[in-house]
Amino acid sequence: xSEETKEPKVAVEDEMPDWSAYRGVLIVVEQRDGAAKKVxxxxxxxxxxxxxxxxxxxxxxxxxxxxxxxxxxxxxxxADQVYLCxxxxxxxxxxxxxxxxxxxxxxxxxxxxxxxGATATGRDLxxxxxxxxxxxxxxxxxxLDVELPPSRLLLASRPAFSEKMLATILCxxxxxxxxxARAGVFQExxxxxxxxxxxxxxxxxxxxxxxxTKVLEFITETSSINLEEAEIIVxxxxxxxxxxxxxxxxxxxxxxxxxxxxxxxxVDAGWIKHEHQVGQTGYTVRPKLYFAIGIxxxxxxxxxxxxxxxxxxxxxxxxxxxxNFAQYGIVGDLFKIVPAIxxxxxxxxxxxxxxxxxxx
Amino acid sequence: MxxxxxxxxxxxxxxxxxxIRIDPKNNTxxxxxxxxxxxxxxxxxxxEALRIKDEQGARITxxxxxxxxxxxxxxxxxxxxxxxxxxxxxxxxxxxDTLATSYVxxxxxxKVAETFGKVDIVFCGKQTLDxxxxxxxxxxxxxxxxxxxxxxxxxxxxxxxSGKITVERHLxxxxxxxxxxMPVLVTALKELNKVxxxxxxxxxxxxxxxxxxWTTADFPxxxxxxxxxxxxxTIVARTWVPEIRKINTTxxxxxxxxEIAQKIVETLWQTDLPERFGWKS
Numbered sequence: 001x002s003e004e005t006k007e008p009k010v011a012v013e014d015e016m017p018d019w020s021a022y023r024g025v026l027i028v029v030e031q032r033d034g035a036a037k038k039v040x041x042x043x044x045x046x047x048x049x050x051x052x053x054x055x056x057x058x059x060x061x062x063x064x065x066x067x068x069x070x071x072x073x074x075x076x077x078x079a080d081q082v083y084l085c086x087x088x089x090x091x092x093x094x095x096x097x098x099x100x101x102x103x104x105x106x107x108x109x110x111x112x113x114x115x116x117g118a119t120a121t122g123r124d125l126x127x128x129x130x131x132x133x134x135x136x137x138x139x140x141x142x143x144l145d146v147e148l149p150p151s152r153l154l155l156a157s158r159p160a161f162s163e164k165m166l167a168t169i170l171c172x173x174x175x176x177x178x179x180x181a182r183a184g185v186f187q188e189x190x191x192x193x194x195x196x197x198x199x200x201x202x203x204x205x206x207x208x209x210x211x212x213t214k215v216l217e218f219i220t221e222t223s224s225i226n227l228e229e230a231e232i233i234v235x236x237x238x239x240x241x242x243x244x245x246x247x248x249x250x251x252x253x254x255x256x257x258x259x260x261x262x263x264x265x266x267v268d269a270g271w272i273k274h275e276h277q278v279g280q281t282g283y284t285v286r287p288k289l290y291f292a293i294g295i296x297x298x299x300x301x302x303x304x305x306x307x308x309x310x311x312x313x314x315x316x317x318x319x320x321x322x323x324n325f326a327q328y329g330i331v332g333d334l335f336k337i338v339p340a341i342x343x344x345x346x347x348x349x350x351x352x353x354x355x356x357x358x359x360x
Numbered sequence: 361m362x363x364x365x366x367x368x369x370x371x372x373x374x375x376x377x378x379x380i381r382i383d384p385k386n387n388t389x390x391x392x393x394x395x396x397x398x399x400x401x402x403x404x405x406x407x408e409a410l411r412i413k414d415e416q417g418a419r420i421t422x423x424x425x426x427x428x429x430x431x432x433x434x435x436x437x438x439x440x441x442x443x444x445x446x447x448x449x450x451x452x453x454x455x456x457d458t459l460a461t462s463y464v465x466x467x468x469x470x471k472v473a474e475t476f477g478k479v480d481i482v483f484c485g486k487q488t489l490d491x492x493x494x495x496x497x498x499x500x501x502x503x504x505x506x507x508x509x510x511x512x513x514x515x516x517x518x519x520x521x522s523g524k525i526t527v528e529r530h531l532x533x534x535x536x537x538x539x540x541x542m543p544v545l546v547t548a549l550k551e552l553n554k555v556x557x558x559x560x561x562x563x564x565x566x567x568x569x570x571x572x573x574w575t576t577a578d579f580p581x582x583x584x585x586x587x588x589x590x591x592x593x594t595i596v597a598r599t600w601v602p603e604i605r606k607i608n609t610t611x612x613x614x615x616x617x618x619e620i621a622q623k624i625v626e627t628l629w630q631t632d633l634p635e636r637f638g639w640k641s
Contacts, residue, residue: 032533092536095498095508120531124510127458127498134459136593139493160492160599165382167599174593212507213540216526220534232637257637274550281492289633299602310631312624313609328627329609330620340621348625349639 016151019112022175024081025051026059026111028102029074030121032093032218036070038228039117039183041077046186047115048078050146050154057081059111061202063101065091068199075197078189082197083109087204092215093121097206099128105202106133111176113154115144118180126180136171138179140280142303143168144186154179159280159300166299184228184284184304225259225275227283232258232290233308235278237301238265239294239315239334246272248338249293255345261285263301279304294334297322314338365418365520366476367409368469369442369483370500371402373426373433374490382601398433400555401485403440405548407555409483410441412518419443421476423468425453425461431571439558439566444476450575455589458491462499463586467579469504475572481518481525482545486511494547501545509544513551518542 025047029040044060051058060079062071064086071084085101102125106114114129116122118140130137143157143166153170154177160167171177227233234253236246246260253260261283262276278285279301290308295301297313297320305311306325313326314334323329330337375394383390409420421444422437424430434445448468456464473479482504487494494510501508513530516537526539530549558566576582585591612627614620633639 095501120511120529123494124498124508127495127510128502128508130495131459131462131499131502134593136457136459137493137495138594139458139491139495155597160596165599166602168597170595170597171593172595213509213538215536215538217537218534219537257639281487288636289628303602310628310633312628323609325607326609327607328612328624330612330624332617332620336617337620340617341624344618344621344625348629 016172019152019175022110022112023054024056024059024109024111025054025113026061026106026109026115026176027074027079028114028116028122028125029060029062029070030093030117030119031062031064031067031070034064034067034070036073037117037119037183038188039119039122039181041073041188042183042186043115043117043181044074044078045188046144046181047113048189050113050144051080053146053148054112054152055149056112059083059109061085061102061105062199063090063098065089071199072196073191075195075199076191076193078192078195079197082199083202084199085202085204089206089208089211090204092218093125094211094213094215095124095128096213097204097211098125099132100206101202101204102129103132106176112152113146114176114178116178116180118182122180126178130178133174133176135174135176135178136169138169138171141179141181142166142185142280142284144179144181153177159303182280182284184286227259227261227276227278227285230259230261230285231288232256233261233278233285233287233305234258234291234293235261235263235295235305236266236272236293237263237295238269239296240266240271241294243271245294245335248335248342249291252291252338252342252345255342255349256289258287258289261290261305263295263298292322292326293338295322296320297325363477365412365416365480365518366473366478367412367418367420367481367483368472368479369402369406369409369420369422369437370465370496371406371422371424371433371437371485372399372488372490373397373424373430374399374488377489396429396432398436399485399488399490401487401548401550402483403485403555404550404552405483405485405546406437406440406442407553408515408546408548409481410556411553412481412515413441416518416520419476421446421472423448423465423472425449425456425464425468434571435566435569436558438569438571439562440556441559441562445569445571446472447571447573448575449573452576452584452588455592456587457592457594458493458495458499459593460587460589460591462496462503463583463591465496465500466503467582468574469500471574471579478543480520480542480544482506482543484545484547486547486549497545497547504543504545507540507542507544508547509538509540510547511549512546513549515546515552
């Protein structure tokens with residue numbers, strides 16, 4: 001044990017090892033049945049910014065079966081170098097084969113930054129890889145930036161400390177620096193078909209009998225709502241007091257032609273399904289119109305909706321932070337105000353409808 | 361006759377995040393007086409273990425890494441029906457990120473296997489309420505070279521004889537039915553089950569129960585460079601309460617709810633929204 005104490009003191013914390021062999025920003029593209037997840041293209045958009053600052057190439061790794069077209073797409077969306085690992089065994093995502101491919105790639109190509117979508121698959125894969133390497137992994141980031149060379153550090157920020165604050169997380173002593181990033185936060189680049197990038201094929205060397213996990217079936221859930229693409233969202237929070245009140249929100253959403261959203265508090269309380277959740281651990285949205293009803297406005301919620309074009313907040317508490325985000329604020333009893341608004345909207349729309357009828 | 365399944369459930373005692381407030385004066389967290397609870401996703405993992413135990417018999421060992429007061433959470437799990445409980449506690453473990461945590465929990469589960477018998481299933485919550493990363497489960501699976509099934513919403517079958525487990529994983533775009541071989545690590549979603557209440561005999565047993573306590577001294581092989589702060593590659597460089605973009609909020613007021621509703625709807629109708637959405641065309 002005395003050996004250990006004699007060891008040279010782990011160099012000054014801030015002094016970083018020589019990482020010059022590690023260069024480039026890698027996005028691991030996620031897909032199902034040949035369709036890419038949007039977050040992958042969004043990450044290429046953000047990855048481009050980081051790569052430009054670091055003056056390194058932006059790399060994309062596409063894994064799957066019959067996914068050569070996605071390798072091409074990755075070029076259209078900004079990747080400078082595209083790598084493709086295509087094999088029958090990779091048709092469905094499974095942790096072992098996919099992590100094997102990524103690990104081999106990382107060892108060989110040594111990117112300094114590796115980013116994944118913070119989806120179930122992205123988190124499953126990134127968690128396995130980071131432990132194997134090993135290296136640091138920051139989950140569910142909402143801001144990604146880099147320090148200019150020479151430090152070249154990834155500044156990975158995410159809501160933290162019970163989601164009341166944001167934290168910037170660094171990984172100084174290990175490479176690559178890894179993060180998962182949430183869908184809907186970053187902007188994809190315009191698709192540019194003139195960006196033709198020849199994909200480099202990556203070998204896959206695992207046989208099916210080495211893989212214990214078998215996907216038996218996939219039942220696609222056509223969610224009744226699509227929050228990320230909704231243009232009008234009527235969202236409710238703790239102030240609703242129960243699942244009953246969400247019916248009232250649904251009425252307003254229906255009248256406006258929108259969908260119902262919710263804060264984590266409402267979802268955790270079991271009043272509404274997770275697929276409605278806006279904010280950290282839910283969806284990030286940027287609709288044209290967002291009603292925040294009975295939502296106090298904790299960071300974990302506002303990170304997911306602050307970029308909405310027009311926000312109307314209704315809350316009993318005049319001091320609720322949500323009012324700092326809203327163009328229009330109503331202080332009062334939501335149980336009375338919401339039905340009144342629904343009524344007004346219905347009236348307006350039916351009059352508008354009549355007017356249209358008589359004009360044409 | 362085959363031996364009973366041995367299931368390990370990893371839990372974490374966390375501050376109830378709903379109770380944490382920010383001190384507006386200095387933008388720091390007010391942690392005082394915040395109650396501690398068992399991370400509720402972990403309780404769904406425990407519940408699933410208990411269901412398997414009810415159906416086909418199993419031995420359940422609950423483990424946690426944390427400060428000594430985490431004993432309270434272990435006792436809660438015992439009251440619900442866990443057979444054994446292990447608290448891994450040491451100042452040296454403090455400040456661990458997900459990588460260092462998975463290292464210690466991996467070592468702990470190895471020791472649990474030596475002490476209580478070979479492990480077939482490890483349950484974790486899909487993530488913790490305070491860390492919110494979902495990375496420790498996959499980390500443990502990797503450390504122990506287990507198959508990993510994350511985001512599980514239903515356990516369809518556990519077949520001790522064939523060594524197979526079949527589950528449903530709830531992903532963003534649907535439900536994936538997967539089968540794999542044990543030993544396996546499963547991370548639990550809330551949808552997995554409904555957590556039971558502790559029965560009276562369980563509560564009585566828990567009251568007298570003393571968990572096994574292991575410190576670094578109980579792990580002579582432990583690599584000190586891989587634990588606690590030192591073993592944690594990620595560093596929190598800065599925390600802040602995000603700048604609130606100051607918006608000139610227009611307060612919509614009125615004598616009655618009807619008047620307020622009328623005003624806000626009028627306002628909306630003066631924007632380009634009605635046109636864009638065909639509210640009137």
